[in-house]
Structure formats: structure tokens, C-alpha cells
Amino acid sequence: MRILIAPDKFAGTLSALEAAQAVADGWHRTDPSARTELLPLSDGGPGFVEVLHTALGGEVHRAEVTGPLGAPVTAEYLLDGDTAYVESAQACGLHLVPAEDRDPGRTTTHGVGELVAHAVRAGARTVVVGLGGSSTNDAGAGLLAALGATPSDHLGHGGGTLAEHVDAVDLEAARQAVAGVRLVAATDVDNPLLGIHGASAVFGPQKGADPDQVQRLDAALAAFADRVDPDKGTRDVPGAGAAGGLGFALLLLGGTVESGISRVLDSVRLAERLDGADLVITGEGSFDSQSLRGKLPHGVAQVASGHGVPCIVTAGAVKVGRAEAAEAGITETYSLVESSGSVEAAMNRSAEELRALAADIARRWSR
Structure with a gap:
């Protein structure tokens, strides 16, 4: 029996590679003769560069950039020919912010802009920015500041400053910094920038915002959008709200939104690897x-x-019914919380519990 194991990360517990290895190890406990092929994946969030480097080759570049709270962090991007792949979470990811310090009113995407600039200086003519796993809610103002937009002092200091301190924004220098470069926002989030389906309302609580702050952040982003997008042609584009509005900033610079999943699945040749x-x-x-x-x-x-x-599908928690899953092409779903008996076990012993679950699945599926 040949099994392709192609998970995303289990956020907060296992990387995509660790999850794939745990499934393979567990399966072999039950069926040692099975041929398991590991294919860790990413949809544009954490793991994006690692997955594409494995699939495409290319050269990984490292740069010290501004982290989400202003302290420097070391981030990587992949340069394959004249195409660069930037993982925004490496510069502004939620995992870079301790739980007690999470505040989407303070965090910035400045480091993402620095990575984009670094990639352009290295010769990239296309820059694909994977969006996902961010700690930010600044509408990409930090990225714009890093590329030269002014006033950079307030644009680069988090979404909470946008309404109070930014009266006018000049994007010309930022646009010149990426002139002739094709920018791609790789995301499968279709949220607009503002409103009940926007960046603040949908993703703000995941990043530490309470209901009152969600309202303030949405108002700040609306005020910023009025200054940089007065014709309202960009704020409602699906994907503008991705990564706390980082998609919006890339669109302002002439970028386009593409499916992160499709780009990754094409790059790793999933269709070919499913043969047999x-x-x-x-x-x-x-x-x-x-x-x-x-x-x-x-x-x-x-x-x-x-x-x-x-x-x-194996997951820490499954919150989708069988009928919905089947309609999406999924044959079965299995939950670590259910198999282990508790959320605590699923979180604290993720690899062990996933191995045990995979061994149980193998008993049902091996032939």
C-alpha cells in the first residue's frame, strides 16, 4: 500500500514535517510494509519557504529585519532564478510574540517590507509573499514604510497609530522601490480589509484583540484606507484583509492576489505524486x-x-461534519482531541498522540 502524507503544520505544536513523520511512524507500527511518502506542505504561512525550497531548490537567503515588536529577528527568503518567495510570518509571525505581549495595535509588518527590499536587491523580478500566521493588524503600513512610504515614523509602528497620527501618506517612493517587480500576495484568505468580514473583526481576536480593540483597529484601518485608497478600489478586493491587511498594502503597490495553496501544490507537483x-x-x-x-x-x-x-484529514480538532467534509472531497476525518480524550493531551503530546492515531487509522485502512 502506498500512502502520500501531505499535512500542513499543527499550529503551536508540530511543524508540517514533524506531523508527516509522526503519521508515517504511527502507520508503520500497524503496517510495516506500507510505502509512505512524506510531503509536508504550507498554504503561505509558516513553513512556506522550507516547503518550496525542498520542492524547487534555489538559494535560501537570510537577513536581519525588524520583528513584529521592533526587536530584530533573522528571517529567510528563497530565491529561485529571478523569483523570490518571502514568508511574512518569519518577520511578523504570531509565534514571534510571547502570549502575554500579543497586541495587534502594536505589531508591525516593517520587517516584511525589509525582506521584500532585500529580495529585490538580490535580483528578484517576481516576489511572492506568503501570507498567514501573522501577529499584525496594520494594513501593511509597516511594509510600506520599509519600502519608503512616508511618514515612515508612524506608518512603521503598528496599526494602533494609523488613525491618530497619519494625516497623509505618500506612496511614491515605495512604488518606485518595487518598480518593474511583479508582487504576488499568496493567500487563500478572501477577506476584505474592513468590516465584519475584515482583518480586524475576523483575525484580530486570534492575535490578542478584545471586542473593543477590534472596533478601534477597524476604525484605524478605515481611516488609513481613506488616505491611501480614496477611490475604495482596493480595500474590498478579496484577500486585502489577509495577514492583518498586508494583502491590502501589496495591492496598493500594484500586486495581485493568488492562491497560496495552488502555488505550493503546483510547485510540489502534487497531482503527479498522487499517481499510483x-x-x-x-x-x-x-x-x-x-x-x-x-x-x-x-x-x-x-x-x-x-x-x-x-x-x-487528521487534525488536532475537527469541527466539520461528515457531510460537509465529504462534499469537499474528504473521505474521513480524525481528531486528536477525540482519540486522546482531552485537549491537554492533544496539545502537550501531539506527536505521540498523532502516532497513536495513525496506527489506529492504519488498522482500518491497511490491506
Whole structure:
């Protein structure tokens, strides 16, 4: 039996590679003769550069950039020919901010702009920015400041400053910094910048915002958008709200939004690797309604379904019914919380519990 194991990260517990290895190890406990092929994946968030480097080769560059709270961090991007792949989470990721310091009114995307500038200086003519896992809610103002937009002193200091301190914004220098460069926002989030489906309302609470702060952040982003997008042609583009509005900033600079999942799945040649597979196993930390709006397991399931290969999802928690999952091309779902008996066990012993779950799945599926 040949099994392709293609998960995303289990956020907060396992990288995509660690999750794939745990599934393979568990499966072999039950079925040592199975051929397991590991294919860790990313949808544009953490792991984006690592996954694409494995698939494409190219050269990984490192740069010291401004982290989400202003302290320097070391981040990587991939240069493959004249195309650079930037993982925004390496410069502004939620994992870079201690839980007690999480405040999307303070965090900045300045380091992402520094990475983009670094890639352009290295010769990139296309820069693909993977969006996901951010701690920010600044509408990409930090990125714009890093590329030369003014007034940079306030643009670069978090989303909470945008309404009170930014009266006018000049984007000309930022646009010149990326002139002739194709910018791509790689995301499968289709949220606009503002409103009940926007960056602040949907993602702010995940980054530490309480309901009152969500309202203040949305108002700050609206005030900023009025200054830089007076014709309102960009703020409502699907994906503008990705990564706390980082998608909005890339669009202001002439960028486009593309599916992060599609780009990754094409790069790793998932369709080809499914040839001859008996089963594909994917997964992520929480498989919920957002997952069915185009997150990685959904993308894997769609490709697998087109090749007639059953697709299983393993997740820390499963919050999607069987009928919804089946409609998305998913054959079965399995939850670590249910198999281990508690959220605590699923979080604290993720690898061990995932191995045990995979061994149990193998007993049901091996032939």
C-alpha cells in the first residue's frame, strides 16, 4: 500500500514535517510494509519557504529585519532564478510574540517590507509573499514604510497609530522601490480589509484583540484606507484583509492576489505524486469551517478527488461534519482531541498522540 502524507503544520505544536513523520511512524507500527511518502506542505504561512525550497531548490537567503515588536529577528527568503518567495510570518509571525505581549495595535509588518527590499536587491523580478500566521493588524503600513512610504515614523509602528497620527501618506517612493517587480500576495484568505468580514473583526481576536480593540483597529484601518485608497478600489478586493491587511498594502503597490495553496501544490507537483497512491493523508491543527473555504487540506482533497484517491484529514480538532467534509472531497476525518480524550493531551503530546492515531487509522485502512 502506498500512502502520500501531505499535512500542513499543527499550529503551536508540530511543524508540517514533524506531523508527516509522526503519521508515517504511527502507520508503520500497524503496517510495516506500507510505502509512505512524506510531503509536508504550507498554504503561505509558516513553513512556506522550507516547503518550496525542498520542492524547487534555489538559494535560501537570510537577513536581519525588524520583528513584529521592533526587536530584530533573522528571517529567510528563497530565491529561485529571478523569483523570490518571502514568508511574512518569519518577520511578523504570531509565534514571534510571547502570549502575554500579543497586541495587534502594536505589531508591525516593517520587517516584511525589509525582506521584500532585500529580495529585490538580490535580483528578484517576481516576489511572492506568503501570507498567514501573522501577529499584525496594520494594513501593511509597516511594509510600506520599509519600502519608503512616508511618514515612515508612524506608518512603521503598528496599526494602533494609523488613525491618530497619519494625516497623509505618500506612496511614491515605495512604488518606485518595487518598480518593474511583479508582487504576488499568496493567500487563500478572501477577506476584505474592513468590516465584519475584515482583518480586524475576523483575525484580530486570534492575535490578542478584545471586542473593543477590534472596533478601534477597524476604525484605524478605515481611516488609513481613506488616505491611501480614496477611490475604495482596493480595500474590498478579496484577500486585502489577509495577514492583518498586508494583502491590502501589496495591492496598493500594484500586486495581485493568488492562491497560496495552488502555488505550493503546483510547485510540489502534487497531482503527479498522487499517481499510483492508494491513499493521501493531510491535516492541520484545527479543521473547521475556515478550512473548507480553501485552506490546505481542502486543496489537497480537491486534487486527490480529481485523481480518484481517498483523502483522510487528521487534525488536532475537527469541527466539520461528515457531510460537509465529504462534499469537499474528504473521505474521513480524525481528531486528536477525540482519540486522546482531552485537549491537554492533544496539545502537550501531539506527536505521540498523532502516532497513536495513525496506527489506529492504519488498522482500518491497511490491506
